[in-house]
Amino acid sequence: MTTGVPERPLQIEHADLSLIGHREENQDRVAIADADGTVMLAVVDGMGGHADGARAAEVAMRAMLSEFWEMSRPLFDPEGFLHLTVGRAHEAVVALGQGLPPEIRPRATCALCLVQGSSAYWAHVGDSRIYQLRHGKVFQRTRDHSHVELLVRAGRITEHQAQGHPMRNYVECCIGGDPALPEMTLSGRRALVPGDVLMLCSDGLWSGLGDQQVASLSTSPRDHLREALVTLGEQAVSNSAPYADNTSAAAVRWLGP
Numbered sequence: 001m002t003t004g005v006p007e008r009p010l011q012i013e014h015a016d017l018s019l020i021g022h023r024e025e026n027q028d029r030v031a032i033a034d035a036d037g038t039v040m041l042a043v044v045d046g047m048g049g050h051a052d053g054a055r056a057a058e059v060a061m062r063a064m065l066s067e068f069w070e071m072s073r074p075l076f077d078p079e080g081f082l083h084l085t086v087g088r089a090h091e092a093v094v095a096l097g098q099g100l101p102p103e104i105r106p107r108a109t110c111a112l113c114l115v116q117g118s119s120a121y122w123a124h125v126g127d128s129r130i131y132q133l134r135h136g137k138v139f140q141r142t143r144d145h146s147h148v149e150l151l152v153r154a155g156r157i158t159e160h161q162a163q164g165h166p167m168r169n170y171v172e173c174c175i176g177g178d179p180a181l182p183e184m185t186l187s188g189r190r191a192l193v194p195g196d197v198l199m200l201c202s203d204g205l206w207s208g209l210g211d212q213q214v215a216s217l218s219t220s221p222r223d224h225l226r227e228a229l230v231t232l233g234e235q236a237v238s239n240s241a242p243y244a245d246n247t248s249a250a251a252v253r254w255l256g257p
Contacts, residue, residue, distance in 0.1 A: 010037055010115060011255040015226035017233050021204055021244035027053040028202050028248035029061040036073035038116045040064075041250040044089070045128050045202040047107040047174060052096065056106035056176050059096060060089040064112060078114050079186055082123040086112060086175065086184050090125075093176030107176040111142070111200040118257055120190045120198055125182050126171045129206050132190060133197040133218035138211045140190065145172045145183060194256035197225070204245035208236030217251060225253050 014034070020026040027046035032039065044060045046053025067085040075081050089110060097105030109126025122130045124142045132140040147170045173182040197218040206214065213235060220228030229251050237244040 010034070010039055011257070012039060012115065012252050013223065013225045013255065014039065014041070014250070014252040015229045016041075016248075016250040017226075017229055018248040019204075019233050019237055019246065021237050021240070021247050022242055023048070023244075023246055025054055026246050026248075027057055028204070028246040029057040030248045030250050031061055031065055032250050032252070033065060033068050035069075038073040038075055038114060039252060040068045041113045041115075041198070041200050041252060042110065043128050043200040043202055043248055043250055044108050044110045045126070045204075045246070045248070047109065047171075047176075051100060051104045052106045053108065056093045056096060056108045059092045060108050060110060060175060063089040063092040064110075074116050075114065078116060078119075078121040079188070082112055082114065082121060082186060083184070086110065086123050086125060087181055090175040090181060094179050097176060102177065105177045107174040109171060109174050109202075113198055113200055113252075115192070115198065115252055115254060118192050118254070120187070120192055120196075120254075122187045122190075122198075122200075123184050125184045126174045127203045129201055129203070130187075131197075131199045131201075131214055133199065133215050134193065134195070136215050136219045138215050139196070140187075142185060142187075145174075145185070146170060147172060192254045194254065197251055197253045199229075199249055199251040201249035202246060204240070204247035205233060205236045205249050208239040208244065208247070218253075222253075222255075225251060 046057035111128040113122040127144040
């Protein structure tokens with residue numbers, strides 16, 4: 001179903017990257033789909049401590065892209081689409097684990113964002129993040145579904161202490177594993193102003209960078225978003241050496257109506 005709004009190209013610039021880091025396999029998947037005045041960005045991080053993390057990420061991403069391409073655009077109900085799409089990805093990963101013991105079933109974290117008109121909408125599960133960057137600062141960011149994030153929000157540790165916390169990689173929820181739909185966080189509508197950058201990333205990127213470094217993406221020159229994103233990714237890998245995780249991101253700069 002469409003809104004009746006005339007289709008017009010979004011004035012955007014987008015880029016993505018996925019680096020293997022210091023792992024033997026890249027279990028991240030990244031995608032950007034752009035059509036009919038709507039763009040979808042997605043990042044899925046297969047959980048390496050479980051069976052077939054790479055396949056979990058691949059299956060989840062395929063399910064998300066399938067939902068996007070099957071929907072009429074512009075999307076009439078962006079938040080409903082996000083909820084449905086994360087649910088479909090979860091079901092697909094759950095199916096991979098049928099017959100396996102619960103502790104080793106494939107799992108993944110994910111971040112999903114839609115840009116339509118002058119608005120953005122997003123959803124995430126786990127510790128894959130979404131940042132809204134504005135004028136060289138982190139304007140908004142998602143809060144991880146993780147034990148460490150709960151400690152930060154309770155004031156028991158600082159953001160700096162969280163980066164080196166021994167439970168930093170422990171997530172409270174994910175897609176896959178148990179059949180029940182996991183907790184997901186939906187953003188609601190977020191207004192965009194010209195120059196805003198939205199960046200989705202796996203924990204391999206944000207864990208190796210401070211907010212100031214992440215926010216620098218929004219000050220990169222026009223038509224240089226990809227170069228700036230590659231620089232960030234390489235910095236994250238270098239800062240986490242010699243144990244850098246897969247490091248992946250997708251970004252879009254909204255240039256105005």
